[in-house]
Amino acid sequence: MNLSSLSASSASSHLLAPYGWDEGWEAEFAPYAEQGFLPGRVVRVDRGQCDVVTPVGTVRADTAFVTPHDPLRVVCTGDWAAVEPAGTPRYVRAYLPRRTAFVRSTSSKRSEGQILAANVDHAVIAVSLAAELDLGRLERFLALAWESGAQPVVVLTKADLVPDAVTLSYLLQDVQQTAPGVQVLPVSSRRGEGLDALAALLAGGTAVLLGQSGTGKSTLANALLGEDVMTVRETRDVDGKGRHTTTTRNLLALPGGGVLIDTPGLRGVGLWDAGSGVGQVFSEIEDFAARCRFHDCAHVAEPGCAVLAAVADGELSERRLESYRKLLRENQRIVAKTDARVRAELRREWKRRGAQGRAAMEMKRGRRR
Numbered sequence: 001m002n003l004s005s006l007s008a009s010s011a012s013s014h015l016l017a018p019y020g021w022d023e024g025w026e027a028e029f030a031p032y033a034e035q036g037f038l039p040g041r042v043v044r045v046d047r048g049q050c051d052v053v054t055p056v057g058t059v060r061a062d063t064a065f066v067t068p069h070d071p072l073r074v075v076c077t078g079d080w081a082a083v084e085p086a087g088t089p090r091y092v093r094a095y096l097p098r099r100t101a102f103v104r105s106t107s108s109k110r111s112e113g114q115i116l117a118a119n120v121d122h123a124v125i126a127v128s129l130a131a132e133l134d135l136g137r138l139e140r141f142l143a144l145a146w147e148s149g150a151q152p153v154v155v156l157t158k159a160d161l162v163p164d165a166v167t168l169s170y171l172l173q174d175v176q177q178t179a180p181g182v183q184v185l186p187v188s189s190r191r192g193e194g195l196d197a198l199a200a201l202l203a204g205g206t207a208v209l210l211g212q213s214g215t216g217k218s219t220l221a222n223a224l225l226g227e228d229v230m231t232v233r234e235t236r237d238v239d240g241k242g243r244h245t246t247t248t249r250n251l252l253a254l255p256g257g258g259v260l261i262d263t264p265g266l267r268g269v270g271l272w273d274a275g276s277g278v279g280q281v282f283s284e285i286e287d288f289a290a291r292c293r294f295h296d297c298a299h300v301a302e303p304g305c306a307v308l309a310a311v312a313d314g315e316l317s318e319r320r321l322e323s324y325r326k327l328l329r330e331n332q333r334i335v336a337k338t339d340a341r342v343r344a345e346l347r348r349e350w351k352r353r354g355a356q357g358r359a360a361m362e363m364k365r366g367r368r369r
């Protein structure tokens with residue numbers, strides 16, 4: 001490395017630090033820096049192109065080189081990329097190995113899943129105190145979070161609606177028991193309570209907001225960002241060539257440090273939170289099931305099964321019963337993942353990887369001296 005590229009790289013570090021750039025990424029990026037590529041973080045991906053924040057500003061780049069057939073290896077929001085310094089179009093040439101990845105697993109066998117966000121440190125699961133706690137649903141969100149490699153954090157939103165301290169402490173306790181190893185924070189975006197604690201927690205990395213629709217994610221995001229960014233659907237941006245393009249950022253730097261990712265895909269994770277959803281979608285089957293002889297009827301071959309009777313009578317289609325079963329199985333698979341043993345294993349594994357990462361970084365640091 002010569003002197004000018006050294007100062008260039010420390011300048012990059014400075015400008016990209018608010019987006020999560022650290023010594024680990026810098027070390028990973030070194031070979032690309034030597035080839036003259038710009039480091040940057042992907043803030044949005046759309047068909048064939050993406051927006052990347054780089055030391056020279058937000059640039060629009062073509063993703064042709066980072067769009068392989070495997071949908072899990074497609075560049076996504078949160079990736080650290082190597083971008084060509086110029087060109088029409090300029091291309092993203094590679095992205096750095098991901099530390100964590102949020103993947104939407106599909107229930108269909110032919111699809112491997114879809115990548116939703118990369119390099120997320122904290123998965124903030126919003127649970128509203130305005131509604132009755134659904135711990136099963138929370139478990140599914142926790143499973144999703146653990147699976148990504150991110151550390152889950154539960155925020156109990158709308159805490160202002162539970163003015164009674166004793167009630168709040170019971171609710172807190174219930175959630176804490178459901179989420180071992182997870183920090184649980186009551187917050188009120190309306191009153192500002194708990195926001196400083198959450199902001200401090202998120203200052204150390206990249207976060208995503210998960211949770212049911214209406215739990216107050218957008219309101220919380222705006223409170224954390226200190227402005228109404230989430231309602232702003234379109235912002236005008238200027239790319240390196242001075243051409244105007246309409247963009248929406250899915251990745252934003254928080255004023256108190258840290259980064260927030262909010263992509264439509266991640267929002268959609270709520271749709272995958274089946275649970276009561278399965279019951280809602282297949283309500284007529286649940287109605288039949290209520291008349292089965294056995295309370296725990298699996299509707300397979302049990303005597304007195306009202307669901308099978310409905311199929312025999314032509315009141316219920318075999319196909320519909322099949323997809324109901326499939327969704328239930330999918331659900332059970334996800335819930336099984338939150339099994340305490342598995343949870344503990346996952347925690348150990350990520351601790352181990354964290355330690356390995358730190359050790360590798362220490363080594364690199366040492367080498368540079």
Ligand SMILES: Nc1nc2c(ncn2[C@@H]2O[C@H](COP(=O)(O)OP(=O)(O)OP(=O)(O)O)[C@@H](O)[C@H]2O)c(=O)[nH]1
Pocket residue numbers: 157158159160161187188189190191211212213214215216217218219220267
């Ligand atoms: N009382 C109270 N209401 C809140 C608070 N935060 C949000 N709300 C209300 O809850 C409703 C839903 O809030 P949103 O922020 O839109 O919820 P969301 O999770 O982003 O919803 P989706 O965009 O559908 O995913 C709105 O009417 C908010 O005003 C809070 O701290 N206290």
Ligand SMILES: [Zn+2]
Pocket residue numbers: 289292293297298299300302304305306307308
């Ligand atoms: Zn039955």
